[in-house]
Amino acid sequence: MCMQLMVAATLILLCTKPMDAIVFGPVPWLVTVPSIAIIGREITMSAVREWAASQNGKLSKAVAVNSLGKWKTATQMIALTILLASRDSSFERLLPSGIGLLYVSAGLSIWSLVVYMRQIMRVLLKK
Template identity: 45%
Template sequence: MNIPNILTLLRLLLIPVIVVIHYLPYQWTYIAAASVFMVASFTDWFDGYLARRLNQTTPFGAFLDPVADKVMVAVALAILIEKFDSPLMTTAGLIIISREIVISALREWMAELGKRTSVAVNYIGKLKTAAQMGSITLLLLTKSDALGTGLVGFSGLALLLIAAVLTIWSMMVYLKAAWPDLTPFKDEK
């Protein structure tokens, strides 16, 4: 067990904390839930940085880190979909969650073929993640009657829509890279 893996486990442990805090019957819960999510999001960047910097990458960490990220984002988006009861929020949230499932399956398939590196994380995926984490933090900070109003609510919704577009774009990049291995027929010349 090393520091990056501990940070990844901490991120997983913070997921139910975010949910419990969000549903507590107090006025301050939206600020607390957003703060815990922001800390968890920061550990996503920090554990990867430390793993590379300290040369502490492990198979366990390589497996658990993306799982923690995807579960954290999916749970937070589920909270936000319920919180805002908005077709726009639901559509953007489901696009993001669906993409994560598709890309996880694609990476697993490509790993079976020994070509996992052809669907490695790219720059668009990193931008998508940053937009997701920022938007979710802002939307957790937004009161349920203020979606799309006020600077925080409007910024959170706009950033979520940007994240949804980047989500589709990055998925297309990954699928294009994997397409030759996914198509049933290859030129036989």
């Protein structure tokens, strides 16, 4: 939970000062769009995991951490590191790769949310 709060805080702080993408110029929504997807997924999964823990063991297994979530976290951490480093002018050429990885991470976030929701539906429909 602590890591999700740090990620959300970092994303929000990155959104407060729009980045000047070398290729695109100033684009205020460039980081905001994937940030909304990532933070929304984290809030949803935290609530679903809390709810699943109060129900039964089968639901808890349906929302257990999987390898897709680990890939999401890895790309997210690398993207955030690059984006934070690119605030320094000597590393600003890394900005496109950081933004690209952030979008990959957002895609993995949505994909993993869909996977978790399908697993939950399978368990609930078997009742």
